[in-house]
Amino acid sequence: MIKGKPFVKWAGGKRQVIDKLKLYAPDEYNTYYEPFVGGGALLFELSPRKAVINDYNEELMNIFNCIKDETKFTKMCNELNHHETNHSEDYYYEIRNKDRDKAKFKRMADYKRAARTIYLNKACFNGLYRVNSKNEFNVPFGKKIKVNTYEGQNLGIIHSYLNFNDITILNTDFEEAVKTAKKNDFIYFDPPYDSEKQIFTSYTENGFGKDEQIRLAKVYKELADRWCYVMLSNYNTPLIKDLYKDYNIHIIEAKRNINANGKKRGKVEEVIITNYENKKLFDETN
Numbered sequence: 001m002i003k004g005k006p007f008v009k010w011a012g013g014k015r016q017v018i019d020k021l022k023l024y025a026p027d028e029y030n031t032y033y034e035p036f037v038g039g040g041a042l043l044f045e046l047s048p049r050k051a052v053i054n055d056y057n058e059e060l061m062n063i064f065n066c067i068k069d070e071t072k073f074t075k076m077c078n079e080l081n082h083h084e085t086n087h088s089e090d091y092y093y094e095i096r097n098k099d100r101d102k103a104k105f106k107r108m109a110d111y112k113r114a115a116r117t118i119y120l121n122k123a124c125f126n127g128l129y130r131v132n133s134k135n136e137f138n139v140p141f142g143k144k145i146k147v148n149t150y151e152g153q154n155l156g157i158i159h160s161y162l163n164f165n166d167i168t169i170l171n172t173d174f175e176e177a178v179k180t181a182k183k184n185d186f187i188y189f190d191p192p193y194d195s196e197k198q199i200f201t202s203y204t205e206n207g208f209g210k211d212e213q214i215r216l217a218k219v220y221k222e223l224a225d226r227w228c229y230v231m232l233s234n235y236n237t238p239l240i241k242d243l244y245k246d247y248n249i250h251i252i253e254a255k256r257n258i259n260a261n262g263k264k265r266g267k268v269e270e271v272i273i274t275n276y277e278n279k280k281l282f283d284e285t286n
Contacts, residue, residue, distance in 0.1 A: 003047055004158035006039030007063070007151070008118060009127030014041040014190065014233070016255050017270070021188075022046070024250060024272050026229040029186035035174035036190045037064075047161060054170035054177035057129075059117045061171040066114040067155060068162040068169065079115035080149040092123050092141045099136050115149075122147040175219050183227040191216055193270075194237045210239065217243040224275040236269040244273045 006015065014021060021042050032048035034040075037055045055061050066072040083095065095116055099105045105113075121127055124139040132138045161167075170177050178187055192208035216232075223230045224247070234240045236251055250272045 001047065002157055004040075004044040004161055005151070005154055006041050006044070007067075007155060007158060008039055008060070008121040008129070010039035010060075010129060011192075014039075017233075017252060018042065018045050020252050020272065021231075021233070024231060024274055024278055025188075026186055026231075026276060026278065029184055029229055031181070031185045033178050033181050033185060033187040034190070035177040035187070036192075038190060040064075042188055042190075044158070044161070048165070050166040052168045052170065052177065052180070054172060054174065056171070056173065058171055059113060061169060062110055063114040063117055064162070064169045066111050067159050068167070070163075072111040072114070073155075073159050075109075076111040076115045077150075077155065079112055080118060083115060083119040084147055084149055087119075087123060087144075087147050089141045089143075092120070096120055096124075096137055096139075118149050119147065122149050174216065178219065178223060181223055181226065181228050184229070186229040187223055187231070189216065189220065189230070189232040191232075191234065193233075193235045194240050213239060213243065220244070220247075220273075220275075228275075230275045232273045234271055234273070236271045240271060240273075244271075248274045248277070250274070 018041055022045060025042075025046065029048075030050070032043070032046065032051040033053075034043055034051070035054045037043060037053040038060070040053070043051065043053060053064065066076045083091075098108070098116065108116075120137055120139070121129060123142055123144055125142045126139075127142075128139050130137070130139050162169075174189070174191070181187055191213070194213055195209065213234075220230055220232060232244070241249060252270050252272060253267055254270045255267055
């Protein structure tokens with residue numbers, strides 16, 4: 001089976017550590033939940049038959065919905081062709097500034113907004129999705145002569161996956177997104193990371209601070225108490241290690257490529273936290 005891959009470059013994307021995540025994932029489970037789906041690297045790699053995916057970023061989840069919808073998908077692809085044909089620095093800023101008029105932007109068709117987000121992600125500096133306090137996309141032009149918004153047949157592959165499987169798409173708070181999870185379901189949390197490392201993690205205007213990390217840890221425990229399989233990624237910081245000290249903490253090395261300051265990209269220590277033991281991991285290390 002040909003699998004899809006992330007259609008946008010997203011801060012905290014998991015393509016660099018996908019093999020390690022697969023190793024720590026449970027062997028069998030019922031419904032897959034990903035409350036911070038982002039670019040969807042693990043979703044597409046696992047390709048579960050039944051899944052609930054969510055992200056607080058409205059523009060991101062609008063893309064997922066447009067890729068799934070037959071009519072919107074066709075219109076979105078046509079719009080992407082238009083962006084590719086007209087791509088230039090002036091055109092980039094023209095498209096970027098469309099969210100400055102809030103009333104007009106709210107009336108923009110879903111498929112046009114989806115194509116805009118994909119185009120800006122491909123054409124902006126370093127593929128960095130960032131909004132300011134007014135929720136306005138504010139990343140400068142990336143100086144690319146050409147942009148490739150399709151990446152081959154990738155969008156078509158994702159369109160087929162979302163339609164031929166039972167995939168629920170949400171745009172809500174992470175706690176709300178997992179309310180229906182029950183015994184033997186698998187939940188993977190990939191939240192904005194603990195900010196102690198001072199590496200870019202802000203993809204919504206609201207941010208994700210210490211209080212949210214603490215709230216997430218409580219939700220993690222509630223799911224574990226429901227006999228769900230729960231896995232979480234984060235930076236290896238004192239706060240995270242303390243919040244999850246009762247669970248299995250696995251330290252891994254990862255490479256981060258998204259940062260406005262190129263000198264701050266590079267290798268970092270992350271943790272993968274699980275509430276279960278995994279036979280695959282035992283077999284790999286023995």
